[in-house]
Amino acid sequence: MIEYVGVSKRFDAHPVLDHIDLTLKDREITYIIGSSGTGKSVLVKHAVGLLRPDAGRIRIDGQDVTDLNEAGWRDIRKRYALVFQHPTLFDSMSLLDNVALPIRKHQGLSREAARQSARDFLERVDMDSKADLMPAEVGPSERKRVAIARSLTLSPDCAILDEPTTGLDIVASENIDAMIRDLAHRMRKTVIVVSHDLRSIFGVADRIVFLYKGRIRLDGPPAAFRDADDPIVRQFVRGDPAGPMET
Ligand SMILES: Nc1ncnc2c1ncn2[C@@H]1O[C@H](COP(=O)(O)OP(=O)(O)O)[C@@H](O)[C@H]1O
Numbered sequence: 001m002i003e004y005v006g007v008s009k010r011f012d013a014h015p016v017l018d019h020i021d022l023t024l025k026d027r028e029i030t031y032i033i034g035s036s037g038t039g040k041s042v043l044v045k046h047a048v049g050l051l052r053p054d055a056g057r058i059r060i061d062g063q064d065v066t067d068l069n070e071a072g073w074r075d076i077r078k079r080y081a082l083v084f085q086h087p088t089l090f091d092s093m094s095l096l097d098n099v100a101l102p103i104r105k106h107q108g109l110s111r112e113a114a115r116q117s118a119r120d121f122l123e124r125v126d127m128d129s130k131a132d133l134m135p136a137e138v139g140p141s142e143r144k145r146v147a148i149a150r151s152l153t154l155s156p157d158c159a160i161l162d163e164p165t166t167g168l169d170i171v172a173s174e175n176i177d178a179m180i181r182d183l184a185h186r187m188r189k190t191v192i193v194v195s196h197d198l199r200s201i202f203g204v205a206d207r208i209v210f211l212y213k214g215r216i217r218l219d220g221p222p223a224a225f226r227d228a229d230d231p232i233v234r235q236f237v238r239g240d241p242a243g244p245m246e247t
Pocket residue numbers: 011016034035036037038039040041042043
């Protein structure tokens with residue numbers, strides 16, 4: 001469970017998060033949505049200590065982690081699979097070896113044992129049949145799935161995926177959506193997804209948190225979102241991800 005209590009963050013004179021109160025529950029698929037540049041990535045980076053709040057507290061499973069040092073955060077981060085928008089794989093290694101590498105490093109397994117374990121992780125994201133291909137030989141959604149498999153090797157409780165379907169075609173996005181559901185329902189992870197892909201949001205989310213001008217404008221299940229009267233929310237649901245024109 002991740003709690004934000006009155007969290008504010010600004011960059012220079014520009015306020016990005018304005019007294020955010022938010023609790024992200026275990027075993028839920030929560031989508032953090034909002035137009036580009038509203039602070040979605042900034043919000044999730046606070047949950048893993050990549051950014052520190054100017055004011056407010058962050059608690060993880062009841063522990064106040066706001067003032068942890070870097071070593072403390074490194075321990076916390078082991079509980080997360082963190083996949084940002086452009087995950088990178090090693091181009092000169094097969095998909096299998098990309099996943100085997102952190103397994104060898106962190107579990108001290110032999111090369112063969114690590115590769116066997118890596119195959120199991122690739123199977124979870126339905127990429128085992130392509131294990132021996134190189135990153136350049138597969139598509140962007142497949143590379144993303146491999147990056148997610150790699151991030152799962154440390155047995156995290158929670159996966160944070162930042163814009164996992166942005167830039168992918170519909171078929172590739174649907175593959176990622178299916179994998180997100182699988183992470184939550186079969187692997188029993190907490191999943192936090194940053195997105196503005198409406199198709200994915202309505203197809204997958206248990207809960208939607210809509211960020212607008214530094215505040216949470218709406219927080220609820222997809223139905224609450226679809227039926228909202230709020231014109232700002234309606235504009236977003238109609239599919240204008242840029243939001244109202246700024247003047
Ligand atoms: N490390 C940083 N330093 C300065 N400004 C930043 C930093 N990270 C994000 N910002 C600014 O904060 C705002 C929100 O960014 P971000 O969370 O990345 O938006 P998005 O909702 O698209 O993920 C943007 O105006 C961005 O330029």
